Amino acid sequence: MKIxxxxxxxxxxxxxxxxxxxxxxxxxxxxxxxxxxxxxKVIFPGQGEASTAMTYLKARKLDQLIREINxxxxxxxxGLQLLCEHSEENNTECLGIFPVKVKKxxxxxxxxxxVPHIGWNELENLADxxxxxxxxxxxxxxxxxxxxxxxxxxxxxTTHYIHDFTAILHRDNYWAIQAHPEKSSTVGEKxxxxxxxx
Amino acid sequence: MLTKRIIPCLDIKDGRTVKGxxxxxxxxxxxxxxxxxxxxxxxxxxxxxxxxTATVDKRKTLxxxxxxxxxxxxxxxxxxxxxxxxxxxxxLLNAGADKISINSAAVKNPGVIDEMAREFGSQCIVVAIxxxxxxxxxxxxxxxxxxxxxxxxxxxxxxxADRGAGEILLTSMDHDxxxxxxxxxxxxxxxxxxxxxxxxxxxxxTMPHFKDVFTFGKADAALAASIFHFKEIPIPELKSYLIxxxxxxxx
Numbered sequence: 001m002k003i004x005x006x007x008x009x010x011x012x013x014x015x016x017x018x019x020x021x022x023x024x025x026x027x028x029x030x031x032x033x034x035x036x037x038x039x040x041k042v043i044f045p046g047q048g049e050a051s052t053a054m055t056y057l058k059a060r061k062l063d064q065l066i067r068e069i070n071x072x073x074x075x076x077x078x079g080l081q082l083l084c085e086h087s088e089e090n091n092t093e094c095l096g097i098f099p100v101k102v103k104k105x106x107x108x109x110x111x112x113x114x115v116p117h118i119g120w121n122e123l124e125n126l127a128d129x130x131x132x133x134x135x136x137x138x139x140x141x142x143x144x145x146x147x148x149x150x151x152x153x154x155x156x157x158t159t160h161y162i163h164d165f166t167a168i169l170h171r172d173n174y175w176a177i178q179a180h181p182e183k184s185s186t187v188g189e190k191x192x193x194x195x196x197x198x
Numbered sequence: 199m200l201t202k203r204i205i206p207c208l209d210i211k212d213g214r215t216v217k218g219x220x221x222x223x224x225x226x227x228x229x230x231x232x233x234x235x236x237x238x239x240x241x242x243x244x245x246x247x248x249x250x251t252a253t254v255d256k257r258k259t260l261x262x263x264x265x266x267x268x269x270x271x272x273x274x275x276x277x278x279x280x281x282x283x284x285x286x287x288x289x290l291l292n293a294g295a296d297k298i299s300i301n302s303a304a305v306k307n308p309g310v311i312d313e314m315a316r317e318f319g320s321q322c323i324v325v326a327i328x329x330x331x332x333x334x335x336x337x338x339x340x341x342x343x344x345x346x347x348x349x350x351x352x353x354x355x356x357x358x359a360d361r362g363a364g365e366i367l368l369t370s371m372d373h374d375x376x377x378x379x380x381x382x383x384x385x386x387x388x389x390x391x392x393x394x395x396x397x398x399x400x401x402x403x404t405m406p407h408f409k410d411v412f413t414f415g416k417a418d419a420a421l422a423a424s425i426f427h428f429k430e431i432p433i434p435e436l437k438s439y440l441i442x443x444x445x446x447x448x449x
Contacts, residue, residue: 014294018269048319114395116321116364120201120243120448140448142274144321161200183274
């Protein structure tokens with residue numbers, strides 16, 4: 001099985017590659033359209049800022065490529081936000097795979113709720129979905145983000161911080177996780193291995 | 199619900215784990231990669247690797263060690279010690295570190311915080327602040343806590359947050375190594391004033407010390423070293439205790 005990890009100007013990509021390696025998967029970091037279109041699975045990782053990332057993707061026509069992919073596709077963290085319609089982060093038009101808006105966390109009480117939302121938080125309201133099969137309990141994932149995707153019809157799991165937000169999205173061949181599965185111990189490992197088995 | 203984090207700190211010298219009492223006497227506590235794996239399996243929420251000799255000896259933290267750790271564990275980790283430039287940060291993040299922490303370099307040139315946050319995002323920039331009480335006022339110290347500065351701790355914490363730090367790692371040099379508890383008052387004051395998370399460090403000796411720093415100290419995370427390295431407090435036991443005390447903790 002060939003896994004393409006999309007190479008663009010986003011941080012934290014190495015950890016995703018190591019996590020896949022630990023699962024025994026063969027992954028290649030690439031921005032070669034040929035390789036991405038011919039991979040069995042595609043992973044779109046990321047950490048960074050939305051508008052810079054979108055500018056980079058458009059300049060290399062990776063935005064179009066991502067919309068054309070038919071294989072199982074997984075967005076992670078910023079990857080999830082870029083797959084949405086629009087992000088409040090520098091008012092950015094995103095890829096629009098999910099008709100969902102990305103908003104900034106606004107705490108009512110900044111002493112109680114710090115932004116970014118950093119740390120381990122729990123998955124809740126899990127739908128019956130192949131990605132969520134047999135996750136170990138308790139289902140904690142590691143989060144680092146200041147923006148979140150609103151709840152939507154594509155939401156298949158939520159997490160609570162200030163309010164409920166979208167933890168995981170699914171539509172057709174696209175899945176996306178707001179947390180960092182590559183850094184989320186056994187629960188994250190199971191999410192990744194579930195994705196690899198789709 | 200977001201949980202409070204327990205963070206073992208691995209002080210590194212020459213590729214080995216050490217812990218100084220008040221940062222001066224050093225004891226060898228093993229192989230960092232092996233220790234990291236054990237902590238990760240035991241339920242540590244995050245790890246911090248601090249190259250404690252880096253600033254003093256002007257050495258750079260070994261990127262090879264970072265890569266080995268990143269390949270071995272599946273929880274986040276921060277690397278600090280002797281980091282001063284955007285290029286230093288790039289090397290460590292590319293090697294697999296999730297966050298980096300800067301200390302003396304930020305004091306020397308505060309603009310570097312803005313620069314790093316702009317380049318890599320606030321989420322991976324931790325500013326470490328070593329603080330010591332000088333005649334009733336808390337002042338920032340650098341170089342492993344040895345060198346006093348004219349910066350007042352609270353004001354500096356606010357400045358680094360404004361400049362784009364994603365988290366603050368606050369070490370009380372007065373408490374470090376004493377095992378008498380964290381600096382709860384100062385931690386609470388800073389945590390309440392800032393909108394970014396504060397990691398409390400220095401003084402952990404018993405399980406109730408952790409409860410105190412999460413409640414009275416309003417800390418988002420607590421860091422300790424020797425009590426974990428020498429198995430005085432096993433992490434699973436600490437977590438069960440804190441859950442029993444009503445603290446939100448990842449099991």
